[in-house]
Amino acid sequence: MTIALYPGSFDPITNGHLDVATRAAKLFDKLIIGVYDKPDKNLLFTTKERVELASQAVANLPNVEVESFDELTVNFARKVKARALVRGLRINADFEREFDMAMMNKRLFPDLELVSFMATAQYQFLSSSLLKEVASLGGCIDDLVPVPVAAALRKKFPMQGKG
Ligand code: ADP
Numbered sequence: 730m731t732i733a734l735y736p737g738s739f740d741p742i743t744n745g746h747l748d749v750a751t752r753a754a755k756l757f758d759k760l761i762i763g764v765y766d767k768p769d770k771n772l773l774f775t776t777k778e779r780v781e782l783a784s785q786a787v788a789n790l791p792n793v794e795v796e797s798f799d800e801l802t803v804n805f806a807r808k809v810k811a812r813a814l815v816r817g818l819r820i821n822a823d824f825e826r827e828f829d830m831a832m833m834n835k836r837l838f839p840d841l842e843l844v845s846f847m848a849t850a851q852y853q854f855l856s857s858s859l860l861k862e863v864a865s866l867g868g869c870i871d872d873l874v875p876v877p878v879a880a881a882l883r884k885k886f887p888m889q890g891k892g
Pocket residue numbers: 736737738739740743744745746749768815816817818819823847848849852853854855856857
């Protein structure tokens with residue numbers, strides 16, 4: 730059974746993340762979405778909320794699980810017996826950082842293979858940070874996130890969708 734780990738902040742999960750998870754779930758027996766507990770970012774959602782929103786988003790994907798982790802990604806990958814690390818690549822935004830991380834992870838866990846998915850054209854521009862900025866200013870983001878995420882953003886930003 731080949732297990733893959735898709736790690737990230739998922740603050741919150743977007744349709745771009747979900748697209749990568751859906752495609753990866755077709756290639757691997759089991760996909761674990763790893764919600765990193767303490768990313769070096771200003772978080773909008775707690776770890777519990779990020780896990781709940783991601784779980785709701787993948788509820789229809791039977792071989793996808795969501796777990797939080799608070800250690801080195803490669804150590805969590807070892808713990809869950811992952812053979813592959815899944816990441817998404819957007820034009821410009823991701824390559825250099827992903828490349829550096831991949832080199833470091835390879836050093837730390839040589840048997841873990843990186844599998845990168847090119848972001849789907851319609852989600853190339855979509856990031857959680859841009860999404861939060863637009864939502865906080867009242868812009869409508871409903872078609873960019875799963876339904877429970879849109880509702881959660883509306884709770885955080887009552888003006889959301891009215892701008
Ligand atoms: P991190 O803090 O690790 O960057 P993110 O939650 O921002 O975590 O992203 C997790 C992974 O999903 C990363 O590999 C990122 O490049 C990828 N990703 C983010 N947004 C998209 C998108 N719109 N399309 C495809 N992949 C994406």
